[in-house]
Amino acid sequence: MTTQQAPAPSDAAQAARPGPRHHGRRVLMKGNEAMAEAAIRAGCDAYFGYPITPQAELLEWMARRMPEEGRPFVQAESELGAINMALGAAATGARVLVSSSSPGISLMAEAMSYMAASEVPVVLINVMRGGPGLGSIGPSQSDYFQATKGHGHGDYRVPVLAPASIGEAMALTADAFELAERYRTPVMILTDGILGQAMEPVELTFREPPRVDAPWAVTGAAGRPPRVVRSLHIKPEDLEVHNAHLQAKFAAIADREVRHDGEQLDDADLVIVAYGTAARVARTAIAQAREAGLRAGLFRPITLWPFPSDALRDLAGRVRGMLVVELSAGQMVEDVRLAVEGRVPVAFTGRTGGIVPAPREVVAALRDLETTTAEQPREAAR
């Protein structure tokens, strides 16, 4: 066996090293590395991971940087191991990050249910790749259902944040810790292989959210009654009470934490609804469509749960049609249709397998939508 030298960090990696002189500096960084560094600067106390493409750079960044900061890094035996290490560390009140990609997230599903139930705040980054199964290592958004409606068993919800740029991914990493601790819940950052592995210029601005008291955390029962972080409520009546508490919390999150963004919506007849990398493609497509005379705009959910249903419903009254663009066979489109309640036609276009739709494909879908909705006056849709 030959001994291999660890690869030298890139210039961007060097530039992103801690130090006040770098704060605010613009550098070229991979999304995976930028999110990792943002987590460290957000006060992440511990990281647990397992190698999987296309998130491996995140694990590698943490492998180098966490020991530099004197903080724990463990490469676990599996994603099961990683997420359960996170559960244990976070149960003591630590700020904890875990990352993986689609097949690995499936393995973490079990612990997501346990953490939601026992109210353990952990931030989990999913750098999505093509599925189902082992799928491909290309970028994808086919884990939308899993992220927003699934992972594990039982009645629970988890906030899901979807950045559309590396800079936004960095900001949302800090926000995710804050949300997780405020509501005592796992929080997922849902991104994809493009945002994870592509480089773009980012401003090195970081934020460390203030710490909140954790009067529930296990720290050793010195001078106080013992605490238990648990999800078992063996009496159905007790579990129903616990579920009512969780549902009230989810309702509060849904009420307060919805985020979305819009571009060129003021005069839009047709609206593309897209998140993450699909929103980047949509932006280019909208520019091309506008050159061709179509009045198109972009509605971009930033929280996928809670979903910005109210804002979409309002928008539905002002436009002729909506086109949902995803790197999937059509998942978020179901939530858009639920939100607009039939007020406008909702079309879909997407690619699967790890393929990013080209802007011209999206423009073509916009033209189809323009044709099918041309006969309907805008008012008819109300």
Added chain:
Amino acid sequence: MSVTIPEGARVVFGRPELLVDRTSSYCPGCGHGVVHRLIAEVLGDLGLGPRTIAVAPVGCAVFAYDYLGLDFVEAPHGRAPAVATGIRRVRPDAFVLTYQGDGDLAAIGTGEIVHAAARGELLTAVFVNNGIYGMTGGQMAPTTLLGQRSTSSPRGRDAAFHGYPIPMTEMLAVLPGVAYAARGSVADPASIGRTKQYLRRACEVQLEGRGFAIVEVISNCPVGWGMSPLESIERLKEVVALEYRPGVIVDRTREPGASGAPGGATPADGIATLVAER
């Protein structure tokens, strides 16, 4: 609850402070209560109660947190060693204890226990082996003996059909990260006394930063075995203890170079030691 002690008398037997005074959910004759008591005694003797973070399994012993006055995290089935690893890494001052049964540790959680041991995590693992899935109604476990009947091996465990039982602690003992591994029993007062010594040593090993420590305790499950408590104790002595022999299985704390956290022996040292042993 306070008791007035008459003048001139002294207490020779009492409830350990860390053992909560409440009715147990365990079946009559079950060995878990004995193991709980031993843990309460040892942690009490070592003064570790206030700094202990324990991890409960899935199975009958999930309720350990109802009977031991300690901070607890309830792990998903089999994941206690991973949960404990997370606790250990962020809480270097804590004393970290895991409690698992044989289904939890030796079947669904095989990966987690092997790798926590391989990393030499500074954990004290208590492994209660009663050879059966008790909570779900007495199905075959990875440690169920050949010929033993269970609700999922109704004609007895047959190697050709069900495969062989796993000597889990012996398997773990070959790993250089394991500083101490022993097997105790709840069969009689003498073996209970020895089990307490093993548990105490397994706690000290963690405090000394030596590496991973595990104590398997062979135990009885009268209901799961379809026996009276007395019959089950007889079987534990006459049958089980011959297959899973009590005693110290490995003690690397007496070897030079076995130190350092969180890995105990460094991998290089450990592998060298193991090679030298062969």
